[in-house]
Every structure is written in C-alpha cells, then in structure tokens.
Amino acid sequence: MERTLVERVRSFNRTVTERVGALHDHFLGRAHALGEARLLWEIGGVGAEIREVRGRLALDSAYVSRLLRSLQRQGLVVVEASREDRRVRRVRLTAAGLAERAELDQRADAFAQALLEPLSVRQQVRLAAAMAEVERLLLASLVRIAVSDPTSADARWCLEQYAAELNERFDAGWDPARSISAQPHELTPPAGILLVAHMREAPVGCGAVKFHAHAPAELKRMWVAPQVRGLGLGQRLLAALEHAAREAGVSVLRLETNRALTEAIALYRRAGYEEVAAFNAEPYAHHWFEKRL
Amino acid sequence: MERTLVERVRSFNRTVTERVGALHDHFLGRAHALGEARLLWEIGGVGAEIREVRGRLALDSAYVSRLLRSLQRQGLVVVEASREDRRVRRVRLTAAGLAERAELDQRADAFAQALLEPLSVRQQVRLAAAMAEVERLLLASLVRIAVSDPTSADARWCLEQYAAELNERFDAGWDPARSISAQPHELTPPAGILLVAHMREAPVGCGAVKFHAHAPAELKRMWVAPQVRGLGLGQRLLAALEHAAREAGVSVLRLETNRALTEAIALYRRAGYEEVAAFNAEPYAHHWFEKRL
DNA sequence: CGCATTCTCTGACTATAGTCAGACAATGCG
DNA sequence: CGCATTGTCTGACTATAGTCAGAGAATGCG
Missing domain, CATH: 3.40.630.30 (Gcn5-related N-acetyltransferase (GNAT))
Structure with a gap:
C-alpha cells in the first residue's frame, strides 16, 4: 500500500512536470548538478548508447559529451565503443554509478513520502487517486x-x-x-x-x-x-x-x-x-x- | 465555465510546482529571463516594497537589485524611495510593465487552454476536479x-x-x-x-x-x-x-x-x-x- | 549626538546549462 | 577506392541565476 502511494506520487510528478515544462528534479540535485543526475538516471541499469540517451533527453551532443566526461572522472560511468558500430559509443554505470543512482532513487522516494506523511491515510488514498486521474487526463491531452x-x-x-x-x-x-x-x-x-x-x-x-x-x-x-x-x-x-x-x-x-x-x-x-x-x-x-x- | 477551468489548471500549476520545487514558469520566459518575469509578476499591479518582493521570492538582495535595474532600463518599472522610510525603496510597474504583465498572464492562459483543448468537455471537467483535489491535499500536506x-x-x-x-x-x-x-x-x-x-x-x-x-x-x-x-x-x-x-x-x-x-x-x-x-x-x-x- | 541597524546597491566572482563550429574517426555506398 | 554520412568530441563562447563582501545613505535609539 505504502509502496504504491509513493509510486503514484512519483509517477505523477514526472508527468506533471513534463507537461508543465520544468525539470524540477531539483531535489535530485545538490549532490550532482541536475544535468548529471538526469543523465545518470537516463542511462539506466543496463547501459545505453549515447545517441539514444541524448535523443531521449533532447540534449546537445557537445553538452552530453562534457557531462559524461565529468561523470567518468567521478568514476560513475564507463564509456566504450559499441561492438557493432565503432562510431557509436555506449555508456554504462559502474558499481559506484549504480549506488549513486540508487541514492537518487531513495531521495525521490523520501520526497514523495514527506509529501504524504502529514496526511491521514484516507487523505493519502484520495490524493493518490486524484493524482492518478490528473496524470491520466494530462496524458490524454498529449x-x-x-x-x-x-x-x-x-x-x-x-x-x-x-x-x-x-x-x-x-x-x-x-x-x-x-x-x-x-x-x-x-x-x-x-x-x-x-x-x-x-x-x-x-x-x-x-x-x-x-x-x-x-x-x-x-x-x-x-x-x-x-x-x-x-x-x-x-x-x-x-x-x-x-x-x-x-x-x-x-x-x-x-x-x-x-x-x-x-x-x-x-x-x-x-x-x-x-x-x-x-x-x-x-x-x-x-x-x-x-x-x- | 471555460474561464474557471483555465483558472483551475493555472492554480493547480502554481501549487504543484511549488510543492515539487520547480519554478517552471519556464513558458512565461522566453520574452524575459525567468527571473525577470517572476519579479514582474510579484510586483503586482499596485507596486510593492523591494524588501517585501525579495522576501516573497526568497532572492538575494544583490540579485534583485540587478534584475530591477534591468527591468528599469527596459522601461517596465520605476523604483523610488518610500515616503515613510527613505531607506526602503518601492517598485511599481509602468504602463509598459503592466502591458508586459498582461502579456505573461495571457500566455499562461493560453498554456492552460492548450492543455485542456484536446480533451472532451467531460474530461476537462474531470481533470479540473482532480486537479482541485490534488491541490487541496498538497496544501493540506503543507x-x-x-x-x-x-x-x-x-x-x-x-x-x-x-x-x-x-x-x-x-x-x-x-x-x-x-x-x-x-x-x-x-x-x-x-x-x-x-x-x-x-x-x-x-x-x-x-x-x-x-x-x-x-x-x-x-x-x-x-x-x-x-x-x-x-x-x-x-x-x-x-x-x-x-x-x-x-x-x-x-x-x-x-x-x-x-x-x-x-x-x-x-x-x-x-x-x-x-x-x-x-x-x-x-x-x-x-x-x-x-x-x- | 553618535553608534548600531536597516535597506539597497555595486563590484567581483561562481556554477549551471547550454550553443555553435569544426575536427576526427568509423562506416556505408556507388 | 573515394566520398558522403554518422557519431562523438574539443574549443570557444553565451546567458542565467545566483553568492559574497562591502560601501553608503537613512533611520532608530539610548
């Protein structure tokens, strides 16, 4: 129960802020710059091609390259040429990178939790339901x-x-x-x-x-x-x-x-x-x- | 009806983004930097003391001073010493500033409208209701x-x-x-x-x-x-x-x-x-x- | 009156989040 | 093979959104 309420809030935040135009994952930052945190997140557990990540985040190639260099210096990612096409580069998280990502994940959970905490259980349930409805309709309007x-x-x-x-x-x-x-x-x-x-x-x-x-x-x-x-x-x-x-x-x-x-x-x-x-x-x-x- | 739906969406955006931590009025920007737009907004129709505006937006005094200088150069505001206490300065919008503010207002309306437009009327009503519920409960959790x-x-x-x-x-x-x-x-x-x-x-x-x-x-x-x-x-x-x-x-x-x-x-x-x-x-x-x- | 305080401003500095042009290497295609 | 294309990177640059220290003017208070 607790779990899905938290998930609801987070899922809602993602949707709302996308629609509203902000990247607001501001609370994810503070450890890394927002850009780095977003990138870390987008790379995912199994790694990804740089061009793919760049496309998803709609970022400039030069900018991503520099962000990756920074994450690399911090030992959070490794970048290597793709097997199939050696122009394409793949990036994946190191153990430290995965830990960092888990930390971000946990902070986002804590944020959602802090938002729910002052409410009564009934209110939490109603909030989650309303958030789901809002999210659904905002998606529909996309x-x-x-x-x-x-x-x-x-x-x-x-x-x-x-x-x-x-x-x-x-x-x-x-x-x-x-x-x-x-x-x-x-x-x-x-x-x-x-x-x-x-x-x-x-x-x-x-x-x-x-x-x-x-x-x-x-x-x-x-x-x-x-x-x-x-x-x-x-x-x-x-x-x-x-x-x-x-x-x-x-x-x-x-x-x-x-x-x-x-x-x-x-x-x-x-x-x-x-x-x-x-x-x-x-x-x-x-x-x-x-x-x- | 249409009017209140738009208002609902805007009111909701304000609340959600405050809770979520983003200043996201990003769509208000583009004409002015976000900082200037926020300031223009916060000054309001009747003018305000600088320290008051600064307090509300939680901005550094130096930063606000520079933003005001910029708005002043653009002819959007006038800054003058307060009558009662000549250390305190008051800022108010010029005619051009008021027009600019109305323009921002209208863009925000258009944004909300664009969000509602693809939905059926029933969906719009449900979205507004769910947004109100979310807003209410987020406020409660504050x-x-x-x-x-x-x-x-x-x-x-x-x-x-x-x-x-x-x-x-x-x-x-x-x-x-x-x-x-x-x-x-x-x-x-x-x-x-x-x-x-x-x-x-x-x-x-x-x-x-x-x-x-x-x-x-x-x-x-x-x-x-x-x-x-x-x-x-x-x-x-x-x-x-x-x-x-x-x-x-x-x-x-x-x-x-x-x-x-x-x-x-x-x-x-x-x-x-x-x-x-x-x-x-x-x-x-x-x-x-x-x-x- | 004089000293502390309040409010604003200027100067100097920083980090973030980019953009743009072009170089370089690998690849695809005729 | 040669040429165009693709993907990445580096260098150079910009705007935004600040922060910090300190100056200077007005005010409040003993």
Whole structure:
C-alpha cells in the first residue's frame, strides 16, 4: 500500500512536470548538478548508447559529451565503443554509478513520502487517486490525432497492431484476405481517410473511413494501443472520423464488428450507433451498427 | 465555465510546482529571463516594497537589485524611495510593465487552454476536479502542527481569531471573562498544552488541552483558519491533541461546545466523542462531549 | 549626538546549462 | 577506392541565476 502511494506520487510528478515544462528534479540535485543526475538516471541499469540517451533527453551532443566526461572522472560511468558500430559509443554505470543512482532513487522516494506523511491515510488514498486521474487526463491531452498516409511507417505499424490483435482475440483468428478490404488506396482521400493518433511522436491508435458514392460510408480499422486505453482515445478518434466524414458529405456511417471486441461495441453504443441487420457478408462480424450523422 | 477551468489548471500549476520545487514558469520566459518575469509578476499591479518582493521570492538582495535595474532600463518599472522610510525603496510597474504583465498572464492562459483543448468537455471537467483535489491535499500536506508557547505572537494571533469568531457566531457574542478560562499558564506544560498549525510560516489553526490531576483533561480553543477549512486540519489537530494527552497519561478527554459550531460538533462526533450530560457550568455551552482515549 | 541597524546597491566572482563550429574517426555506398 | 554520412568530441563562447563582501545613505535609539 505504502509502496504504491509513493509510486503514484512519483509517477505523477514526472508527468506533471513534463507537461508543465520544468525539470524540477531539483531535489535530485545538490549532490550532482541536475544535468548529471538526469543523465545518470537516463542511462539506466543496463547501459545505453549515447545517441539514444541524448535523443531521449533532447540534449546537445557537445553538452552530453562534457557531462559524461565529468561523470567518468567521478568514476560513475564507463564509456566504450559499441561492438557493432565503432562510431557509436555506449555508456554504462559502474558499481559506484549504480549506488549513486540508487541514492537518487531513495531521495525521490523520501520526497514523495514527506509529501504524504502529514496526511491521514484516507487523505493519502484520495490524493493518490486524484493524482492518478490528473496524470491520466494530462496524458490524454498529449495525444494528437492527424490525417495520415496509410503507407507511412506509423500508419503501417498501427494497422499491423490492429491485425495482430484481431488475430489473437477472435476465436478463429483473423485473416485479412478473407475480411472486407481496407487497402491503402481505399483509405486515402478521396476514396477514404485514415487518422493516426500520436503521443509524443509514437503512434498509439488509428481509425479509418471508406467513402462510397451511393452507399453509407464504412468505419474501419479502429484501434487503440493498450498503453493508452482508458484515456478516452477511442471516443476522440470516433468523433474525429465522424467529423471528417461529415465534411466529406457523408450522412450515414456504418460498421461491423466481432463479438470479442466488447469495449469497441460499448464505445459505438455510447457514441449513438444503433445495431442494425447485417448489411454485408463480413465473415468475422457478429454485430452491425449504423449512425446518422 | 471555460474561464474557471483555465483558472483551475493555472492554480493547480502554481501549487504543484511549488510543492515539487520547480519554478517552471519556464513558458512565461522566453520574452524575459525567468527571473525577470517572476519579479514582474510579484510586483503586482499596485507596486510593492523591494524588501517585501525579495522576501516573497526568497532572492538575494544583490540579485534583485540587478534584475530591477534591468527591468528599469527596459522601461517596465520605476523604483523610488518610500515616503515613510527613505531607506526602503518601492517598485511599481509602468504602463509598459503592466502591458508586459498582461502579456505573461495571457500566455499562461493560453498554456492552460492548450492543455485542456484536446480533451472532451467531460474530461476537462474531470481533470479540473482532480486537479482541485490534488491541490487541496498538497496544501493540506503543507500544514505542520507543533507545540507552541501560548504567549508567542502566532499563538496569540490564533487565540484572538478564535475569540473573534466565537464573538461573531454566538447569538449573544462571546466574553472570555465569563467563559471557563484558558490562560497561557494553563496551556503550558505541565498544566496543559497548546498546538499551533502553520502553513508556510503563517499560523492557520490551534487547539489546546488543559490537564487536571483528578479529573478528565479538557479540550479547549480548537480553531481552524477559514482559508484552510476543508483540508482536514481539524481532524489532524484533534488527533495530535489526543496523542499528546495520551502521552501525558490522560485516559478521558472532554469538551463543551456551542450549538452554533456545527462543523466542530460534527468533527467531534466523527472522531468518536460521545455526548454526555453537562459536566460544568460553561454559560456558552449547549453540548458536552467525552471520549475515552 | 553618535553608534548600531536597516535597506539597497555595486563590484567581483561562481556554477549551471547550454550553443555553435569544426575536427576526427568509423562506416556505408556507388 | 573515394566520398558522403554518422557519431562523438574539443574549443570557444553565451546567458542565467545566483553568492559574497562591502560601501553608503537613512533611520532608530539610548
């Protein structure tokens, strides 16, 4: 219990300060400069390539190089050329470096603990719950949805994840060849549209619409990455797709889905989709829905 | 609605970052260095004494002096000697300074807005509610309770506030001379004990116990400042007083209270106090409570 | 009146957190 | 092989955010 409350607070601090723009791990400093402490942290227990660490922290190469030299002088890290590519250098923590990192970790724990300590247990629980809610919603507000080319790397990745998930969740697996098609050209304007959601550069969801000249448009390829479920992204994607469809002159949207996809079905119902009789022969479908825009 | 959501987010940011230790108003910067922006902000619309601003921001006198010189060169502030004491200098914003401050204000609003914008209205409302809860509890965790000398300035201030509030809330006012006494010597160990709660140096509540050799100890002078009500401070004070009483060997605590003090009565009941027959002749009391520790 | 104190300011200094240009070595590719 | 590219490093520089010592003016107090 105690443990998870502390974790909550720390996790919350990370998120909030990222959103708020500060690096504030100020309390981690004092032993090392903040820059060194952040680097020490980011290197991690198993070591990492310098370029990778630099990318994650978005720091200048010269600056990182100097920070590493300083950490090296203090005996906290070793830097060595990578096996595969001798231009690339890897950095890892020495025993002293690991100890230092554990110390930072402990100070952050103590900080979180000091924050909780004056509160009653009930208050601590409520604080943790509210922090979780704030964190969740701040993360949700980091997600951006944009029209995407279905052949782009991120779009393909999402569509692959979608396929893999259907294949796992459907009783009989999922073979796209047997299912109604949603080829790249069908999801590219003016034939259709594909939206991809990103969180901090990483693709985390998608959804598409296929337009038809004399029939309702079809909703396709709705997928939300597991790590962002519960953030309301499905609803946002759906709303964005409906908006795009309306812009394209669509008046009725419809879709079919498999009984295994219970969250999706609940999402469609919540969004005002009504179950209708089968309007196609999709072999994997158990439910057909329709909504007038 | 929109307005209060933005305010919520901003208010939350202020609190969180203070707790987390960062000055992060980083997004306020870019036009001026962060230091200058903070100063501009702290001076406020009506001007202030330099020493006051310096105290609030906890900055070095030399540093503030230089920052002010810089703001002065930019035509944003004027510094002039105070009327009453010509050693003291006052600073106030010029028209340009006020405009600059409004600009910062607007940027902070835009920042908060950008954070809310991707969310659905329901999510925005939930975010604001969770932020408020977090803020409330973080504030609560800033409050520290300590044993205090009843003659100290902070203790006297709390006791005066207590008296003023009773005088206002009781139907017939409150005259301490007619009420059971709680003189400084009665609230000083070993005769009794006074706890004062502080939030960021400022006194925000108090509570006392009078010990009696052959009778139950008496709870006295429970008061919580209006601006920190709803933070559970009453419960914490009560718990701390009970703890102190138990340490002093007290086995039964009792108290009397006026029917106007409904929150206090609810607090005592929640904390396990049971209403008993009048055990003294306090003229202002309507209810008598007792708890076995 | 004179001495201590208060408030502000200047000068001199430091650490942190960078940025930018370019050198150098390893690698990839035609 | 030669040339472009990639990854890292060094040198030179900058802005920010301070700190510390001490000077000087105004004030308070005995």
